[in-house]
Amino acid sequence: MSHEVIRHATMDDLDALAAIEAECFPPAEAASIYSLQSRLSVYPDCFWLLANGDTIISFINGFTTNRPDLTDDMYDDATLHDPQGEWQMIFGVDTDPRFQHQGHASTLMRAVIEDTRKAGRSGLVLTCKNRLIGFYQRFGFIDEGLSSSTHGNVAWHQMRLTFDEA
Template sequence: MRFDLASLSDLDEIMTIEKQGFNSAEAGSVEGYRERIQKLNKTFLVAKDDSNKVIGFICGPAVSTRFVKDEMYDKTPDNMAIGGHQLIFTIAISPNFRGQGIGSRLLNEFEKIAKRDKRESIALTCLKDRIPFYEKNGFKNMGQADSNHGNEIWFNMEKII
């Protein structure tokens, strides 16, 4: 397995994984992911298997805001060059590759980029059942998020780096 920055040629495989991991109210659109690949060109990673197939991805903007806001899903913010906070919009793994540590490895690779670019923290929102996974990866539950994305209850998770 290897990690690469996402490119538009990865879009179809990214969308397949997105639709397998999120319901229709939560999942991002093709247009939204095209914008993310273009705008988050330094903070959109894909994990690829030996046949160069995308098996997972992680993406999000580096911004001055500490936590993800719902409006960021509608219009992807530009990345700050240095500093700020690294947010994670999405981390998703192909169902055939779940449970193999790929999500943790993607988080680790993402943290390397955040440290290189002198971010203060990494933060994301997640559903309650995903909290233990993020805690295992060094994130702290900061409480219920001010979000109604997909009409779900979300929790802010943060890791100071």
């Protein structure tokens, strides 16, 4: 019987996270182990992990900021994180290839959305490739068109999920 839990990351997870990141993205797009280490040292609470025992199945990471749009400088500069930020940026949605297409990323994304809502933020922002627009639209993200991002020399769409004012 599997027992999956959602938790935040610690520095002990760094090697496993870097290995999954390298499996999920081409080298030009993947966060380096140094970038992940920097992110973990500043905002470990902005890393959500779906794990089964010691096995990390999927993870989502990003940071919070008052800047409304996701820009390339955010990926490698952890100092831009603002703990009181209005927007939860999503830098990566990674699932170990052995566990892909089983709903794990969806389970984790729902948890991230719920935590972001509970934190009183305005919403979430991410960029994705054209083929993933429909996946994120299922969670209520709106496609805002092509992003200014040139990360990895790829065309990215900026997607935003805005919470309605209570």
